[in-house]
Amino acid sequence: MTIASLLEPITGKPGPARLTHAVDWMQGRTLYGGASALVAFTMAQRAFPDLPPLRAAQIGFVAPVGEQIELSAEIVRQGRNVTQVRSEIKADGKTALTAFWLFGGERDANALRQGDKPDNWPGPPTENPQAMKGQGPAFIQNNFEVRYGQAKDEDHGATIRRWARLSENHNLEPVSKLVLMGDVMPPGAMRIMQRMGPISSINWSFNVLDPHTQSEGGWYLAENASQHADAGYSSERLRMWDSEGRQVLDGLQCVAVFG
Structure with a gap:
């Protein structure tokens, strides 16, 4: 089952959503961490479609995420280059995942260093x-x-x-x-x-x-x-x-x- 099918119910509007294909991405009692994080990230993207590229994120896996969820997203701060967005997934009325996303536009580089290659x-x-x-x-x-x-x-x-x-x-x-x-x-x-x-x-x-x-x-x-x-x-x-x-x-x- 494609990930697009899982993400299809996410409209960017706050409120309940039913992930009808969640079963294909479950890890035990909860949605696999990368998939649940992507649900929250997609909510942020679709709520605010003009965001610059993602640069960093902090995600808390609080409780199991299943088929029936509630989604929300808000801009915490929008500066000239950086926009910070919070999105959340609730299950049974309680927070199941909370995420803080940092989006930032490109600037002329004043420091250059490539990440290390693996040993x-x-x-x-x-x-x-x-x-x-x-x-x-x-x-x-x-x-x-x-x-x-x-x-x-x-x-x-x-x-x-x-x-x-x-x-x-x-x-x-x-x-x-x-x-x-x-x-x-x-x-x-x-x-x-x-x-x-x-x-x-x-x-x-x-x-x-x-x-x-x-x-x-x-x-x-x-x-x-x-x-x-x-x-x-x-x-x-x-x-x-x-x-x-x-x-x-x-x-x-x-x-x-x-x-």
């Missing part, structure tokens, strides 16, 4: 074997193609890196695709869990480094790495690169680790 470049996705075939949540099996982005039989500590792309041409503009795909990998803490148990994303903050990205074949190298894990939580760094090794997304996430 141990894995080579193009076509040279790496398929990963997660028949494994993982149904939303990944139905909507993504995943290939290894690191040697399969080596110890990579608390880092998970995979090539990923949408399995169908969803006709998403570049930033929407990054929002949808940026949270697709499981947390790196899964590699160091002493006992298997559930995990849950609590928040997600990210900077968009290239809002115009067009990666060959739709492939992006996604990496989740636990920077610190203790007391039932993991601090994760989330990064994405295009097929040429140019970093396009830089993020941070807090994950609850149960079990």
Whole structure:
């Protein structure tokens, strides 16, 4: 099922909406984090269609997001270059997701630095074997193609890196695709869990480094790495690169680790 079908009920007008195709993007009791973030982002875009490109976001995953939701969006501040927008998803009358989006127009660069390329470049996705075939949540099996982005039989500590792309041409503009795909990998803490148990994303903050990205074949190298894990939580760094090794997304996430 295309992501367009999920986003179709979002008109940009505040009020209730029914995501009739939410089942295709569910992760347990809730909509997959990237999909629920995209719902909130699309609400902001459609409520205010003349916004400049997205530069950064802070997202709180508060409660499960299902089929029946209520949407809202408001401009918090609009300056000469930067517009800040808040959008929310409510379920059963309570906040389920809250998001703060920072949109900014381009200016002449007074500082130049490219993001770092990943260590141990894995080579193009076509040279790496398929990963997660028949494994993982149904939303990944139905909507993504995943290939290894690191040697399969080596110890990579608390880092998970995979090539990923949408399995169908969803006709998403570049930033929407990054929002949808940026949270697709499981947390790196899964590699160091002493006992298997559930995990849950609590928040997600990210900077968009290239809002115009067009990666060959739709492939992006996604990496989740636990920077610190203790007391039932993991601090994760989330990064994405295009097929040429140019970093396009830089993020941070807090994950609850149960079990």
